[in-house]
Amino acid sequence: MQLSCHAKARVASTTSSKKAVAGNVRAVRPAARPAVGCVAIAQPSSSSQAAKRAGVAHAAVAEKMAGSAFSQFSQPAGKGLGFYTGEDGYMYCDNLRVDDIRQQVPESPFYLYSRERISANIAAYKAALAGLDHIIGYAVKANNNLKIMQHLCGLGSGAVLVSGNELQLAIKAGFDPSKTIFNGNGKLPAELELAVQHGVLINVDSEFDFANIAAAANKVGKTANVLLRINPDVDPQVHPYVSTGLASSKFGIRNSHLQWFLDAIKAEPRVELVGVHSHLGSTITKVNIFRDAANIMCDFIAKINAEGFQLKYLNIGGGLGIDYYHKGDILPTPTDLIDTVRDIVKASGLTLIIEPGRSMVATSSAFVNTVTGVKTNGSKHFIVVDGSMASLIRPSLYDAYQHIELTAPSSAEQKVFDIVGPVCESADFLGKERELNTPNAGDGLVVHDAGAYCMAMASTYNLKMRPAEYWVADGKLAKIRHQETLDDHIKLFDGL
Numbered sequence: 414m415q416l417s418c419h420a421k422a423r424v425a426s427t428t429s430s431k432k433a434v435a436g437n438v439r440a441v442r443p444a445a446r447p448a449v450g451c452v453a454i455a456q457p458s459s460s461s462q463a464a465k466r467a468g469v470a471h472a473a474v475a476e477k478m479a480g481s482a483f484s485q486f487s488q489p490a491g492k493g494l495g496f497y498t499g500e501d502g503y504m505y506c507d508n509l510r511v512d513d514i515r516q517q518v519p520e521s522p523f524y525l526y527s528r529e530r531i532s533a534n535i536a537a538y539k540a541a542l543a544g545l546d547h548i549i550g551y552a553v554k555a556n557n558n559l560k561i562m563q564h565l566c567g568l569g570s571g572a573v574l575v576s577g578n579e580l581q582l583a584i585k586a587g588f589d590p591s592k593t594i595f596n597g598n599g600k601l602p603a604e605l606e607l608a609v610q611h612g613v614l615i616n617v618d619s620e621f622d623f624a625n626i627a628a629a630a631n632k633v634g635k636t637a638n639v640l641l642r643i644n645p646d647v648d649p650q651v652h653p654y655v656s657t658g659l660a661s662s663k664f665g666i667r668n669s670h671l672q673w674f675l676d677a678i679k680a681e682p683r684v685e686l687v688g689v690h691s692h693l694g695s696t697i698t699k700v701n702i703f704r705d706a707a708n709i710m711c712d713f714i715a716k717i718n719a720e721g722f723q724l725k726y727l728n729i730g731g732g733l734g735i736d737y738y739h740k741g742d743i744l745p746t747p748t749d750l751i752d753t754v755r756d757i758v759k760a761s762g763l764t765l766i767i768e769p770g771r772s773m774v775a776t777s778s779a780f781v782n783t784v785t786g787v788k789t790n791g792s793k794h795f796i797v798v799d800g801s802m803a804s805l806i807r808p809s810l811y812d813a814y815q816h817i818e819l820t821a822p823s824s825a826e827q828k829v830f831d832i833v834g835p836v837c838e839s840a841d842f843l844g845k846e847r848e849l850n851t852p853n854a855g856d857g858l859v860v861h862d863a864g865a866y867c868m869a870m871a872s873t874y875n876l877k878m879r880p881a882e883y884w885v886a887d888g889k890l891a892k893i894r895h896q897e898t899l900d901d902h903i904k905l906f907d908g909l
Contacts, residue, residue, distance in 0.1 A: 552770025801834025
């Protein structure tokens with residue numbers, strides 16, 4: 414009798430002792446030099462170009478932007494990683510004071526990243542996955558900044574995509590196609606042809622999706638390597654907008670349809686079934702549900718193997734949550750997540766694929782704003798900043814909480830404020846009912862944990878142009894994305 418992978422795991426767990434793994438992995442800083450095939454960081458542009466992009470007369474400030482990187486500022490007494498408050502009471506990004514950075518950067522608002530924080534986050538996943546054959550597939554939808562993608566590529570990450578444009582950007586960033594996964598419930602024929610041409614893994618989501626994949630493979634004349642996206646009907650207990658593994662979700666296939674797909678794949682010589690996939694949702698803080706889903710997927714694997722297939726991959730998706738509230742809560746780490754499925758994966762003999770996005774980049778960034786002013790309507794107090802829902806929509810869209818702080822120490826009166834932007838919507842807020850010292854116009858204010866699903870979801874509503882992005886790397890500041898300008902918008906209508 415052939416045991417399923419979770420049955421093997423139960424047997425294995427009774428015959429061998431488990432290794433103790435620390436819950437919090439202290440990452441080793443990787444080398445800064447990118448790997449072959451991944452493009453190095455671009456140099457900041459000239460002062461005149463910088464001033465033009467900013468759309469204002471900042472030539473004197475922009476002059477400081479010329480050269481290989483921005484000037485290095487004085488370090489705090491205790492150097493940290495990512496964003497933290499120094500002993501002097503100021504906000505820092507790695508070794509640089511955020512207020513000093515604000516003086517150097519001509520644009521406001523802007524996104525600021527710690528490259529070393531990104532490196533530490535992927536290192537934590539690598540440590541957690543030690544001893545397992547695995548692929549770390551970075552979810553490009555979380556943040557599609559090309560420089561960040563190139564950095565992750567250089568650290569050995571693969572890429573997870575949901576559009577043809579993301580696929581083309583991943584190719585430009587240098588990702589290995591064999592470690593690239595194309596997801597989505599509505600992949601277009603042209604996108605699938607591109608995916609087959611480059612040899613990326615493709616997740617099958619529906620009957621019509623399979624038909625389109627087969628048609629693309631036949632048109633291109635290459636074999637499409639596919640995984641079946643399973644809908645396990647597991648509740649991730651998160652916001653319904655980011656729950657993807659319930660039976661009511663638009664994603665994946667149910668057990669009752671499995672045989673149809675197996676028969677269809679057998680009948681199509683240019684489609685090879687190489688694995689199974691599931692994705693439960695996002696902001697997950699109870700990692701045992703990954704084990705529940707993996708056990709369900711093992712039942713699918715047993716049925717698939719019984720049909721004569723030889724699978725290579727078990728893809729459990731991503732979705733690990735982070736500490737948005739900054740209250741010191743102990744949340745699951747990558748090690749906690751992987752340990753819930755380690756014995757199942759080992760028993761299966763398959764290569765594990767994970768798809769982290771938020772937990773890879775969210776904590777690496779803050780959205781840096783300038784205070785426009787403070788106002789009071791009756792008993793309600795507001796801090797008005799130059800950032801808005803156009804640049805960071807998570808609070809407005811999901812009623813999501815992101816921690817907010819001023820960038821400099823203050824002894825001014827503390828009040829409870831709503832932090833709002835200039836966009837003509839009552840929903841234009843970055844945070845509500847936050848206790849802060851009363852700022853002055855021109856002060857800095859940051860929205861933390863803005864590296865995932867923030868800039869990637871930005872718009873140009875009210876013609877508030879998408880902001881510039883910078884990161885601190887090797888102790889210096891560098892621009893990694895230009896601010897969009899009104900000229901960029903007007904060019905869309907040229908010749909019409």
